[in-house]
Amino acid sequence: MPELRLPALKIHQGRGRSLYTFAMDGKLVPQIATVSRVRRDERTELHGYQRPEVLAHVAAIRRYIETDESPLLPNAIVIAFDERVRFEPGGGTDADGPGYVETGTLVIPLVDGPEHHRPGFIVDGQQRCAAIRDANIDAFPVSISAFIANGTADQRSQFILVNSTKALPKGLIHELLPGASGALPAPLRVRQLPATLLEKLNFDELRSPLYRMIQTPTNPGGYIKDNSILRMLENSLSDGALYRYRNDEALPYTGEMLTLLYNFWGAVEQVFPDAWNKPPRRSRLMHGAGIISMGYLMDAIRHARDDSDGLIEVDEFAADLKVIADDCHWTEGEWVFPDGVVRKWNDIQNTPRDIQRVADFLQSRYRQSQKTRGR
Known part of the structure; x- marks a missing residue:
């Protein structure tokens, strides 16, 4: 040669x-x-x-x-x-x-x-x-x-490190992180686990209700922004439903994490079919405010069912979501918040204030329903 x-x-x-x-x-x-x-x-x-x-x-x-x-x-x-x-x-x-x-x-x-x-x-x-x-x-x-x-994983890691100080699209970094290896800067190591979960949510055709719904460089047709999913996952990993599966002393229990996520979002698809898999301009459920606030609700349901054995099944999540379904206005109508503020469904924006407002409202309505049901 x-x-x-x-x-x-x-x-x-x-x-x-x-x-x-x-x-x-x-x-x-x-x-x-x-x-x-x-x-x-x-x-x-x-x-x-x-x-x-x-x-x-x-x-x-x-x-x-x-x-x-x-x-x-x-x-x-x-x-x-x-x-x-x-x-x-x-x-x-x-x-x-x-x-x-x-x-x-x-x-x-x-x-x-x-x-x-x-x-x-x-x-x-x-x-x-x-x-x-x-x-x-x-x-x-x-x-x-x-x-x-030492292989493609080593190449990806070096590519991320070389370009980490340049204007490299964050979406590309997030998509490469699950397959990267070796030493990475602390901010990237923190995002490697949620990026791995995002990849499974987006490309597990057999199990994930969010299959190909998340917008990434290799899946540009997805309606949900990858950063919205990442924020939802990071919140839950920090102190929510996914925290218990982190196992900081060894490898995280990603299988249990994914099962919980698949079951919750499968229930969301069941309870809100008219708002599912639509562009954010037509459904605020697929919007950053909807994804992140529903993530907080997932954490609240997991906490309320803390005495349950094993992971929460799809039908159990669905039963809890149905009690607050009439209060949600993802595609039409108005949100009526406890402080008297009334917002048209498509006036909800992907801002910290709106996300917190919707998240607090959903969790409050859920906790009230639990008291009513004697749980």
């Missing part, structure tokens, strides 16, 4: 990881690396991690490269290679130099066939690579930083 041999520096970093720095003609990068586009297959399995090219950004870089004004792209392209790439030490290390740097040759196989067979995936710099690829120039050398990845 033909190979590309490039002079390189091997930089030893923490915990046995190494970074390889080298230069090559940007026109040749597509021969060794491709972009792993984020997508889901027919079984809803997540593949890749990169967003589509931003055409306007690519065009602007291309125009700059094609000018006669000595264009300079100082930032390195970041590439994740698989284990087919190897480093051959040069044997001429300066004894007085730093011990964490080796000189040598990076050997990269040149693979024919589909792009996804290439040994490298671009982690950062896809817009620059696309601009150089399309530019009307003969060559444009670029600096490249590369590492050998």
Whole structure:
């Protein structure tokens, strides 16, 4: 198999990881690396991690490269290679130099066939690579930083970390988090569990009543904003119905969490069929205010049934929801709140004040019904 041999520096970093720095003609990068586009297959399995090219950004870089004004792209392209790439030490290390740097040759196989067979995936710099690829120039050398990845999960983690300080869409980060591995910043670690639950809610065709209803980069047709679901899950994980299954000393009991979520939202679908799976402009149940406030109600029902054995079944959740159904106005009518405020159904907004108002109202009506029923 033909190979590309490039002079390189091997930089030893923490915990046995190494970074390889080298230069090559940007026109040749597509021969060794491709972009792993984020997508889901027919079984809803997540593949890749990169967003589509931003055409306007690519065009602007291309125009700059094609000018006669000595264009300079100082930032390195970041590439994740698989284990087919190897480093051959040069044997001429300066004894007085730093011990964490080796000189040598990076050997990269040149693979024919589909792009996804290439040994490298671009982690950062896809817009620059696309601009150089399309530019009307003969060559444009670029600096490249590369590492050998331990699989797709490692690539996703590095992609998230590299782009965490840039304007990377939050929805893309949330969709990649369940399949990421290794050390992540604390704010991302906190969101990894709710992002994992969201993925199951959205793509478990057999069990989830919310199947493909949540809007994500790979499911843009969903009516419910992913951030609304995440906030509902985070609230419950913090001190609600899901908290008891967190198991902070070991792996969380995600199976029990998901069963509770499936049962509750299955009951919501049963009790409010006219408000289910509609655009938020037609149903405030699918709106951020509805999703988050109903999450608080789920927590209240779980707390009220705290003496029940096992998880609450769908019919049990449905029985509790039916007693407050007439007070809910997701698609028509007016909300009449205890403080005398009257709001038309579509005047409810996704603001902290409105969410709290609806959540408090639903929980209050539910607790009153429990007293009436002697529970």
